Amino acid sequence: AxxxxxxxxxxxxxxxxxxxxxxxxxxxxxxxxLFWYKQPPSGELVFLIRxxxxxxxxxxxxxxxxxxxxxxxxFNFTITASQVVDSAVYFCAxxxxxxxxxxxxxxxGTRLTIIP
Amino acid sequence: xxxxxxxxxxxxxxxxxxxTLSCEQNLNHDAMYxxxxxxxxxxxxxxxxxxxxxxxxxDIAEGYSVSREKKESFPLTVTxxxxxxxxxxxxxxxxxxxGSGNIEQFFGPGTRLTVL
Numbered sequence: 001a002x003x004x005x006x007x008x009x010x011x012x013x014x015x016x017x018x019x020x021x022x023x024x025x026x027x028x029x030x031x032x033x034l035f036w037y038k039q040p041p042s043g044e045l046v047f048l049i050r051x052x053x054x055x056x057x058x059x060x061x062x063x064x065x066x067x068x069x070x071x072x073x074x075f076n077f078t079i080t081a082s083q084v085v086d087s088a089v090y091f092c093a094x095x096x097x098x099x100x101x102x103x104x105x106x107x108x109g110t111r112l113t114i115i116p
Numbered sequence: 117x118x119x120x121x122x123x124x125x126x127x128x129x130x131x132x133x134x135x136t137l138s139c140e141q142n143l144n145h146d147a148m149y150x151x152x153x154x155x156x157x158x159x160x161x162x163x164x165x166x167x168x169x170x171x172x173x174x175d176i177a178e179g180y181s182v183s184r185e186k187k188e189s190f191p192l193t194v195t196x197x198x199x200x201x202x203x204x205x206x207x208x209x210x211x212x213x214x215g216s217g218n219i220e221q222f223f224g225p226g227t228r229l230t231v232l
Contacts, residue, residue, distance in 0.1 A: 033217045045223040097217035102147060104221060108158035
């Protein structure tokens, strides 16, 4: 069975600080995808990134970066020079290559608060 | 504009009443999903559908029912059998990955249901 753990329930940092959100996953499959979503106060989930299990390259998008390490089953998300607009709940999710049973398993989320 | 609409945004119901939450998408996605979100528990899958006239139970289907008569629509009924229905409900859709696991889901704005 697949599982996603986000051990950090809430994090608060002062604006302009860097912050890392942790995500640890469990799966028996060798083929899978990992995702990060952002949920601002409005409630709608916004897709941030997708990474497949065969691509361990780190990715950077502006102030956002992701570190995928299969050896530790982790897919951590770092925000550099945080801004107040980054305040949100962030979810990590996992999907397995499972024809006919396609769904995501979400972690419990990390609530990030950026203090001005 | 392509996207997912959910209505109403806020819904109040009395105990013992059934209530139906609407979800419509114009993204031409085959798969649709319903999630329930409670504080500190992340997103839990209620039901999902990968094709018209077919759907599967998720992790917490008891007390809920769905239908998928049209590709664009996936309404969720919260029945009186659901013991604790007060929650935030999110609808999502995606293409089918054909077994690859690459299933980025697109989310609606959510419906907040409160039982009085």
